Amino acid sequence: MPRYAYVNGRYLPRAQAAVDVEDRGYQFADGVYEVIAVIGRRPVDLEPHFDRLDRSLAELDIDAPCGRPALGLILRRLVWLNKLHDGIVYIQVSRGVAPRNHAFPPFGTRPSLVMITAPRRPPGEDAVSRGASVICMADNRWGRPDIKSVSLLPNVLAKQQAVQSGATEAWFVDRDGLVTEGSATNAWIVTKNREVVTRPLGRELLAGITRAAVAEAAKMNNFKLVERPFTVEEAKSAAEAFITSTTSFVMPVTSIDGDPVADGAPGPVTRALLEAYRRKVYGAEGEGA
Template identity: 50%
Template sequence: MSKIAYVNGRYVRQPEAAVNIEDRGYQFGDGIYEVVHLYGGRYVDEDLHLARLERSLKEIRLPMPMSRAALRLVLREVARRNRVTEGLLYMQVTRGVARRDHPFPAKPVPPALVVTVKRIPPYPTDIEKWQSSCITLPDLRWARRDIKSVNLLPNVLARQAAREKGSIEAILYDEATGVVTEGAATTFWIVDERGAIRTRFQDHVILPGCTRAALMTELKAAGIAWDETPFTIEDMRKAREAFITSATSFVRPITKIDGAPVGDGKVGPVVRRLFDLFARHVKGDLRNAA
């Protein structure tokens, strides 16, 4: 069956899907996107992702292309037409098509919406095979990282640098302070030398990760404490354990950073527990139901 995309009100075969060359997403990166994991026919943390989409759109003064209820129907129809029950959905909203000029169009145009879905491998079951490595890089992104903008060139360059060194992610830090912000496309966490679970507090410097928020809810329900105080590169290098979270990484152990082992270089007991905790959330937690 051909892959089907939703493009501005039509379901079309992906090879035939197209947007206007004067779409402002193409010309200026003037748009917002979301990525949602589809597991067992259910969109994981769907409400969190749709809420973040609405927030990001509001921050750049762009209206929703349709109501949330209508958008939910589109997401399900895209999955149904592609016969995907285990996959990854991508949606993008831009300011639409207008003559190229930096300010917003003087006469508002309809927002453009594109939705696609693809199959991905099953949710990981072997945490030993899920462990990986990262590199560190200065954070060169724009100041409003809390907005999930399609402007991703610094993220692309950071991810490419990681790939060229055999790693899956680049952990970014503020050059002036040495404080870790997040991964190029993930939230970064450590279990510090005292055994505390830590990740950076939420503000305009990092993206409000949906998997981050979902994991925090699970931690609270399980009575597991965590800390949102900043930590530096030096703190990170002393950590017992480290991991990343995202809609595609879930809870992924990081056992090597910049070629050096994290802790003893093995998957630690805390990350192992959180991996199992989040697996239950993805696979059957009723709070996660669409």
């Protein structure tokens, strides 16, 4: 267990770190979060994560708990205290502590800031070769999954259903049969003429930081990037499919609802994008899996 957690101004031994029982994050899921990868002690894409955190807070009218430089300092100090080499930092900001009442506290509250770390190795060659199996299900989330809210119950239940059926990830599908995103990943396909396709950003999906980095890598590597929705049927008959996230990087999808995608092995475009993403996060040497 990492030694320290940060809670509202204090770096506490992990076992003593706690929030108030009337924290609105705990009672109402009235809060937002970020998960940031740390590779070789360095946070990956820190500014884009902080930008998204600011946006989530603004959308919910929650004050920033501190300025961005202070947030960066806290994060780096925690990484140092916990001797974190490869892993993640989890940041949660809630509206704060107040007597339980659905409406916002009338006199405002100080937002609560919690940060924890966890060691985690980036996906290695074994995981990439195996790929991810995906099952599809109706998107039953609220109307604003673009906000990175801690209210994740539908995502939790979807992922659990995937795990119980022996799959890796669940893809949410909207009323028109179009894939929105995964329970904790963005969804992509590669068409037979090597177009790299992902759903355009909108209120119905999260603007993944890895999604943005991979979209950039696709363009830099001369792949045609097309932002449009796709159906489950199109994904099943695509040349390749993959998912992206802070912790799964670029992970091939080798089956959808039990049907293999193409020959059921990771495809060349997915592998090229994974390599491009690894080069970005590891630096020029491309230190590998």
